Amino acid sequence: MSTNTLDTKIQAGKFLTLLLDSAISRERLALKKNDKIELTSGNKTPYIFVIVSGVTGIFSKTNVVIDFAGEGDLLDYNIYSSQLFGKALTDEVTIWRFEQAEVLNAIAQNKDIQVQHYHMLQTMQHRLEKKQMQATLDTKEMIAAFIHTLASRYNPNADDQGMIELPRYFTRKMIANYAGVSLSTLTTHLHQLAEEDRVLFNTRVLLISEIR
Template identity: 80%
Template sequence: MNTNTLAQNEALDTKIQAGKFLTSLLESDITRDRMTLKKNDKIELTSTNNTPYIFVIVSGVAGIFSSTNVAIDFAGEGDLLDYNVYSSQLFGKALTDEVTVWRFAQSDVFNKIAESSEIQLQHYHMLQTIQRRLEKKQIQATLDMKNRIAAFIHTLATRYNPKADDQGMIELPRYFSRKMIANYAGISLSTLTTHLQQLMEEDRVIFNKRVLLISEENEA
C-alpha cells in the first residue's frame, strides 16, 4: 500500500470517528440545549457567565468569525462550531437559512471523555479534523494569489457540494458569496473579481453574480 493510499485511509478513518462524536454525546445522559439560528443570526462562542460551552452543528452551515469580522473557518453538519481551538474572541454566524446547534457544557463533555476511551478517541479525531482544515488553509495561503483563491474555492466547494456535473465543474453553494470568499481569503472584493476573471479565461472557473463553479481539477 503506497503512502497516498495510507494517508487517504487515515483521513477516512478520522472522518468516520469524528462523525461519531456527536452521536456519542447525544446518546449520553449529559444535559444539552438545542438552538436554532436563522440566516445571519450570530452566536457568541465565548462564555459570558464563566461556563464554557461546546457547540456542535446538527444541520446547516455556519461561519466562524473573529471579533474583527474576519472569516476563519466554516462548520457544517457534525462539526464543532467552537472548541477553544481557534481563539477566545469568536462568534458564529448562520450562513444557511437555518442552522441547528446542540450546546453542551464543556465540563460535562470532558467528564464523558474521561469516562470512555471510545469517546476519547472520537474527540481526538474531531480535533484532528479541525487541525487538518486549518493546516490545509495555511498551506494554500502560500500559493500565489490566483491559485490561492482557486484552492480556497475548490476546498469549500468539495466540502459542501462534493458532486461535480457532467462537465467536471463543482458549484460552490450560494451562501458562500463572493464577499464571503474575499473575506476568507483576506482580500478586497475587486481583487477577488480580477483573479476570478483570470481563472475564467483559463477555463478553471465559471461565474456570474449568483453562481460560481470551479473545475474539479483545481485541487491544491
C-alpha cells in the same frame, strides 16, 4: 461524496450519539440565516457545539472569516486566543450545545468519547492547516484553492462538465474576506481564472473545475 467526507460524518455521528446518550447537559439550538452564536464565551459556562444540519461561518470579533462549519462538525475553538462567534449562512442551522466542563469530564472517563473527540479535533486541525498551506500560494492560486476546497466540501458532486458549483451562501464578499483580499482583487483573479477555463461565474453562480 468523498471517502474522507463520509468518514468524518460517521465519526461525528458516533461522537454526537455518545454525547446524547450521556448525562451531559445539552440544548438543541435552531438558528435562522444570519443568527449569531458565541463560540468562545468568557462567561462561567463555556460550551462546545456539534452541528446537525446547515452551515455556519466562524468569525473573529473583528468580523474576519476564520473557518466554516457544516453538518457533523465540532465547534470547539479553544485553540484560538481570540473571541469567536458563528453566524448561520444557510436558511436554517441546527446545533447541539453541550457544557464544556461536562464533556471534558466525560472524555476523561469514557474511552469511546475520548477517541471520537480526538478524531473531531484532528479533522478541525487538518482543515486549518490546509488553509494555512493554501495561503502561501500566490494570490490567484490561493483564491482558486480556497474556492475549490469549499466547493468540494459543501457540494461534492461535479456536473457532467467536471465543474463544481460553490453553494450560493458563499458570497463573493465572504470569499474575499476569507482569503484576506479586497472584493476588487477577488474579481480580478476570478476573471483571470475564467480566461484559463478554470472557473465559470456570474453575479450569482460560481463554478470551479473539479480537476486541479
